[in-house]
Amino acid sequence: MNRTGGESAALLAEMCSGSAEAFEQFYERYMPLVYQVAMRVVGDRMEAEDVCHDVFLEVLRKGSGYDARRGSIESWLAVMTRSRCLDRLRRQKRTTLLQESDTAVFRAGGEPGPEELVLDRMQREALVHALGHLPLRQRQAIVSQYYGNETQSTMSAALNVPLGTVKSWVRYGIHNIRKQFDKLGWMQETGIRKEEDK
Structure with missing residues (x-):
């Protein structure tokens, strides 16, 4: 593991131990990467920002399970981000089908x-x-x-x-x-x- 990777792994460990400062540093370091991956998949700025928030919530929840032997933090985050993007696209596809089959209900409820x-x-x-x-x-x-x-x-x-x-x-x-x-x-x-x- 290179120096940067080691520093990031240490930040992640500190964050999972409850350090707010470590979380802020980790967020600032990797937000651009997560956003870039999300934009490539969803192609929409607002959707990509929402995916970023979902990813960092998941990092807070599952960060302690990161294993450096299975890949870099960058790769781990990229895979996680792509997965969240695909989940979001699948939900949107289901919503579109519902809208097409029941337009009146959606109009009544408003968007x-x-x-x-x-x-x-x-x-x-x-x-x-x-x-x-x-x-x-x-x-x-x-x-x-x-x-x-x-x-x-x-x-x-x-x-x-x-x-x-x-x-x-x-x-x-x-x-x-x-x-x-x-x-x-x-x-x-x-x-x-x-x-x-x-």
Whole structure:
């Protein structure tokens, strides 16, 4: 592994151990690469930006599983990015088929306008950064529950910790995300608040 690769692997390890500074450095270093790969596949700037946010959420969740023996971080990120792009294109294809078969329903429901799309993208980017500033356990619990579709009971069993501990990680994690959003001036964050308040 070359010097740059070693530094990046160390950054990734620190990030997965809960370092917000390492996350920021990793994000700044690899955001251009991820964006370039995404643009080549989806061919749309807004879609590519959304893919970037999805990829870095996945890095936060699965970064500890990176194995340098199987390839460079650049290759790992490129494969991950391409996979997320293809997932997005498949979803769009299904949506197009639904629109063609049930146009009236979609007209009645309405489609988001440019302002809503921009707002959603900004919120997702802010959420990625907020997650990067959480303590490790809180971040893992939040990402696993809301983006990995894992239940708190499943996490409790997998980590061999009391269910109440997992609940605390999620609760404090959401509280800290809200604090990050408040600092950025957001009055309402993404659907995490709605889910947690139920």
